[in-house]
Amino acid sequence: MIKSELVQRIAERNPHLYQRDVENVVNAILDEIAGAMARGDRVELRGFGAFSVKRRNARVGRNPRTGTHVEVQEKSVPFFKTGKELRERLNEGS
């Protein structure tokens, strides 16, 4: 499922809303999650999962094509941990 399909499915269930509004709803949610992580905040959505930020230390990397060493600076990366309910639903009946 891609974003436009998600928007369409929600719009179908809310005939009183414009598709444009639903698109804005989905974008507002994703922007809020991304913005929180950019501030270093954690996003906890019970039943779904939690988004957080992890630190990656500086390291010496290597250009795989040329083999030359490159310094990779310390950075933060997005991280998602699946919530308990969703994890269980993924493995129902197996």
Added chain:
Amino acid sequence: MMANLDSVRRSRTVTRADLAEAVYQKVGLSRTESAALVEMVLGEMSDTISRGETVKLSSFGSFLVRAKGERIGRNPKTGVEVPITPRRVLTFKPSNILRNQVSDAPVAVGDDD
């Protein structure tokens, strides 16, 4: 020492209520409807993922369902070997846009491991 650094950067936790508030502010629907829509969006995503389907949200990232085969695990306390049954796991692959947005984010002490 840890407590010191912690006070320098206090990490906040964003919840469904904050997402609903963002929808209310940006889209201009009622607070009640904003909250219901946040629930619906997360529900639709969960349903899709639960069916084993990938959810791909451009400029944000992809939720991928991966199948893991059976492997032998070990009870760390007793050392007894136990089979770990095949299962499906969910992984999130952030888009490059999201990675760039987050790359300079401060990380609270204890938050990274």
